[in-house]
Amino acid sequence: MAPPPPATGAATAMRRPSLELGLLVLLLAYPWLPIFDLAADAAGVPLRLEPRLVTVFIYALLVLALNLQVGQAGLLQLGIAAFFGIGAMTTGVLTVTKFPFQLGFWGALLGAPAAALLAGLLLGAPTLRLRGDYLAIVTLGFGEVVRTVLLNLEHITDGPRGLNPVAEIWAPAGLRTWLAGDDGSRASLLLTYHVALGVLVAAFVVLRVLERSRVGRALSALRDDELAAACMGLDPARLKLQAFAGGAALAGIAGCLYATNLTTTADPNNYDFNNAIMVLCCLILGGLGTLRGALLGAALVIGFDNVLSPLLDRALQQLPGVGGHPLANFSAWRWMLFGLLLVVMMRVRPAGLFAPATARAAAGEAAR
Amino acid sequence: MTAARTAAAPPRLELRGLTLRFGGLKALDGVDLQVAEGEICAIIGPNGAGKTSLFNTITGIYEPSAGAVLVDGDDVRQPARQADVAGWLGVGLFGAMAAILVASDVDAMWAATVKSLPPDRWRLDVALQGLGAHLAKRSLFDHAMTGALAFVLCGLGARAIWLRGRCTPQTVALRGVARTFQNIRLFSQLSVRDNVLVAMDRRLRGAAGIGAIGRLRVAAGDAALPGVGVALIALLAGLQATHPPAVGPAPLLAAVALGALALVGIAWVLRILGLGALTAAARDAEAEARREADALLARVGLGERADDRATALPYGDQRRLEIARALATRPKLLLLDEPAAGMNASDIERLKVLIAEIRASGVTVLLIEHHMSLVMAIADRVAVLVHGRGVATGTPAEVRADPAVIAAYLGDEGAQP
Amino acid sequence: MLSVRGLEARYGSVQALRGVDFDVAEGEIVALVGGNGAGKSTTLCCISGLLAPSAGSLTFEGRDLQGIPAHDRVRLGLSHCPEGRRVFARMTVAENLQIGAITRADKAAIASDLDQIEAIFPVLAQRRTQAAGTLSGGEQQMLAIGRALMSRPRLLLLDEPSLGLAPLIVQALFAVIADLRRRGTTVLLVEQNARAALGLCDRAVVLERGTVIVTGRGSDLLHDPALHAAYFGGS
Known part of the structure; x- marks a missing residue:
């Protein structure tokens, strides 16, 4: 048979890894690149972004976890924050x-996903048979239950005060000196930054392999037509439970990094429904069911909230004539702007920024 | 001939008094049918007679209200084995334990055990004493009642889930029954080849356990629960030995505990994420499956279109793809629901040849079809279904001549093939 | 009544129609015949507006159809009964039929049409209050045809109406189509049962790989030896 035509897929497959690799190298090197600092000093805006980027990495992990459950396995779940919280609290x-x-x-990096995985299995085993909308309600309820339980088990979680101090990342003294010389707090920061980035990259690679393997194909078939898939011998309950528990474990890892980054488990109210919706927004914005979309969505939304808006705030404060005015506060406007952007996005690209070609076609047909 | 064969072996498929009710409506009403190995049996009947419902019941999509489906003499609904019963009991016990813990206030229990002594002087024996004292705050009767209630509820719940899972499309598929659908149900997001490969997934999953990493993965999965147990015990022992600070085997025990937990964790992550697909054996199996899929596609005349999206195929080709997909499960019995619908005369000629080949390769075929030319040409036996009841069975010629069948179904078309 | 000129259509990179030309005169039954993937259903979708053609023109009663969306073409008197049933599964049979008449206001006429359709397909009368999704495949097919008839189209596009129907019902269905013509409805029919379709139609258009290869009277084509081998097989 003739070789398949040079499909666009082959071309992009060649291009994509290099784009991602470049981004990765840039992020790895970022803490040592003075250029940003110089530029920032010139503008009079402090620009040390590592802690904020760690937050972006952590949310990117959460979005990847949710993508496994919602995007790949087609399980609409609104309780991702619960697994995030369980991971943080276990840590x-x-x-x-x-x-x-x-x-x-x-130790916590192993314990946190184990606890979240167990919670995922316990919740998933009896409920994953439910249809999409019912499952959404059940997981929503689960999220609220977990938050309330964490608030009220005061001996274990210290209630709204949260447990602290959560241990820093341990590393050999030599590595710490190599990273930041004598500056102990900078060494901790850089360790957190690089461990979070490393975990994110590892998760991305594992999920990418999974997506292109037999399991990814089976999940895709299941999402398309569960009944036909079952008649071909696939076990829908098992596949869904695997994806659900896997996503829960990944969210647990994100929780572990979150608590480590803050050095406290924080108030359990941090792991509430708003959080789950924010993660879902990232996923939908980036493109449901695509790994790159998940990353992009997290980078845009969380980056907007955590990196861009504080910078704009400071820049506004320093503008002569504007600084000090009560309305010149970008943070106060940011969610309104975000909402508007989301509405526009859904009109222009309903299947997300990085929608798979098939989903785009389907959305286009529906729109017509 | 059939009598001799049935005496030697049970029929490939046997339906005994199969009845299916939807509310007050009887879609099937005591259907009896036997299909011998290697036979092509056709089911005809007016629209709404229950033909597709019959297929759905055979393939486990509906559970029959009465009667049974037997494949090679075995009921497709598995009876409970010892392991199943042990599973219900296990879930019940686990639930009972969890309920007793929750009922006796986890938070206070935590205070009584983990916080029994300051962390640097914490000792396992003191913690266990604290646990005993805490549990003693509730009477034994209360504990027993809580435990018993949870045991019964969780055990029954586990049994209910088992009951729903014992006869499902995938368990029937594993018995060697494959089917196509009247309203084509291909996986629209996948390519033609991937549609076929999905049907081979069961076998590929088996292949993921071959090879060094595959074996490790399976072994790790099997060892997970005991592994967690060992790790926890070592962890507790290590903790006890570490306070007061490290002497003797304490660091070693702690290392063992962490190591065991890490191994189990990694193995579980591998298992859950299905990374067995990365092993060399799994890659070989995948390559082999692709060759087999391409051969199957060539056999149904779709060899050229393996990389197209399934829904881009014209209707008749989609029907052929459904047949290839069903064959990919390596069935003993193939159910075809209106395979010729949407096909023109020359397509139907090719379909006749294909079905004959499928039978020649040792697969028994049961089909629903309205194209009488197809039924008359290839069926060994025809069963007529009207209002959910079997009204006649016989050779095609006998059925075609049956005045009742002509009146209910064929009309004057029956006279001309 | 309808004229199709140089119609082209594509699905992504696949060209499904490569310049299709034919006419349908008022009161005719025209059959579109051809093998799998010849472009029959695609042609119907272009005419009804479900698919935008990439080139060519469509004229219905002297009016260019370009830019008119599918739901407005129904008001012009074009009704499409698509392949694959597509009934509203959660609505009852009666509601499905009434949806078909959504562009009409004359209640009395709608009621009489409803009776007429139930007379053609008695099984629909029996199942009037049942949800359409619970009907068997063949019954859904009857419902889809009935629904298309409820808009009282002047040009009815039927895509494989006999699909999944028992022989007895197929005979009744062809009788209904012949009767429709007597009552002034023009029919454009896609049918795999080419023998029956050619016996019924006034004219047939034979498509192959997206172009028209032959047009002619049905009975003539039926006896054309070249076509006979390709489409009617040995049956």
Whole structure:
């Protein structure tokens, strides 16, 4: 048979890794690139972004987790924040000095996803048979239950105060010196930055392999037509449970990094429904079911909230004549602007920025 | 001939008094049918007679209200095995334990055990004493009642889930029954070849357990629960030994605990994420499956279109793809629901040849069809279904001559093939 | 009544129609015949507006159809009964039929049409209050045809109406189509059962790989030896 025509897929497959690799190298090197600092000093705006970028990485992990559950497996779930919170809280319990466990960050990095995975299995096993909208309600309820439980188990979680201090990332002294010389707090920051980035890259690679493997194909078939897939011998319950538990574990890892970055588990109210919706927004904006879309969505939304708006705030404050005016506060306007952008986006690209070609075609047909 | 064969072996498919009710409506009403191995059996009947409902019941989409479906003499609904019963009991016990814990106030229990002593002097034996004292705050009767209630509820819940899962499309598919659908149900997002490959997924999953990493993965999965247990015990022992600070085997025990937990965790991540697909054996299996898929597609005349999207095919080709997909499960029994619908005369000629070939390769065929020319040409036996009841069975010639069948179904078309 | 000139259509990179020309005169039954993937259904979709053609013109009663959306073409008297049933599964049979008459206001006429359709397909009368999704495949096909008739089209586009119907019902259906013509409805029919279609139609258009290869009277084509081998097989 003749070789397949040079499909666009082949061309982009060649181009995509290099784009992502370039971005990765830039992010890895960012802490040592003075150019941003110089530019920022010239503008009079402090521009050390590492802690904010860590937040972006953590949310990107959460969006990838949700993509596995909603995008790949087609399970509409609104309780991702619960698994995030379970991961963070487990990290707190396993590392703080007031409890005898004190496993340190690396122990918690195993313990947190294990706890979230267990919660995912316990919730998923009886409920994944429910149809889409019912599942959404059940997971929404689960999210609220977990938040309330975490608030009220005061001996375990310290309630609204949160557990602290959560252990820093342990690394050999040599590595810390190599990273930041004698500056101990900068070394901790850089460790957190690079570990979070490393975990994100690892998760992305694993999910990419998964997407292109037999399992990805099976999930795609299941999403298309569950009944036909079952008649071909696939086990829908098992596949869905795997994807759901896998996503929960990934969200648990994100929670672990979140608590480590803040050095506290924070108020359980942080892991509420708003959080889940924000993650879902990232996913839909980027393109449901695509890994690159998930990353892009997280970068845009969380970057907008965490990186861009504080910078704009400071820049506005320093503008002569504008600074100090009560309306010259970008943060106060940011969600309104975001909402408007989301509405426009849904009109222009209903299947997300990085929609798969097929989804775009389908959305286009529906729009016509 | 059939009598001799049935005496030697049970029929490939047997329906015994199969009845299916939707509310007050009886879609099937005591259908009996036997299909011998290697036979082509056709089911005809007016629209709404229950033909597709019959297929849906055979393939486990509906559970029959009464009667049974037997494949090679075995009921497709599996009876409960010992392992299943043990599973219900296990879930019940787990639920009972969880309920007792929750009922006795987890938070206070945490205070009584984990916080029994300051962390630097924490000891397992003191914590266990604290646990005993805490549990003693509730009477044994209360604990027992909580536990018993949760045991019954969780056990029954597990059984209910098992009952729903014992006869489902995938369990029937594993018995070697494959089907096509009247209203074509291809995987629209996938390519033609991937549609076929999905049907081979079961076998590919088996292949993921071959090879060094594959075996490790399977072994890790099997060892996960005991592994977690060992790790937890080592962890507790390590914790106890570490406070007061490290002497003797404490660091070693702690390392063992962490190591075991890490191994189990990694193995579980591999298992859950299905990374067995990365092993060399799985890659070989995938390549082999692709060759088999391409051969199947060539056999149904779609070899040229393997890379197209399934829904880009014209209607008749989609029907052929459905047949290829069903064959990819390597069935013993193939159910075809109106395979000739939407096909023109020359397509139907090719379909006749294809079905004959499928039978020659050892697959028994049961088909629903309105094209009488097809039925008359290839069926060994024809069963007529009217209002959910079987009204006649016989050779095509006998059925075509049956005045009742002509009146209910064929009309004067029956006279001309 | 309808004239199709140089019609082209594509799905992505696949060209489905490569210049199709034919006419349908008032009161005719015209059959579109051809093998799998010849472009029959695509042609119907272009005429009804479900698919935008990439080139060519469509004129219906002297009016250019370009730019008129599908739902407005129904008001012009064009009704399409698409392949694959597409009934509204959660509505009852009666509601499905009434949806078909959504462009009409004359209640009495609608009621009489409803009775007429139930007379053609008695099984629909029996199942009047049942949800359409619970009907069997063949019954849904009857419902889809009935729904298309409810808009009282002047040109009815039928895509494989006999699909999945029992022989007895197919005979009744062809009788209905012949009767429609007597009552002044023009029919453009796609049918795999070419023998029956050619026996019924006034004229047939044979499509192959997106172009018209032959047009002629149905009975003439039926006896054309070249076509016979390609489309009617040995049946």
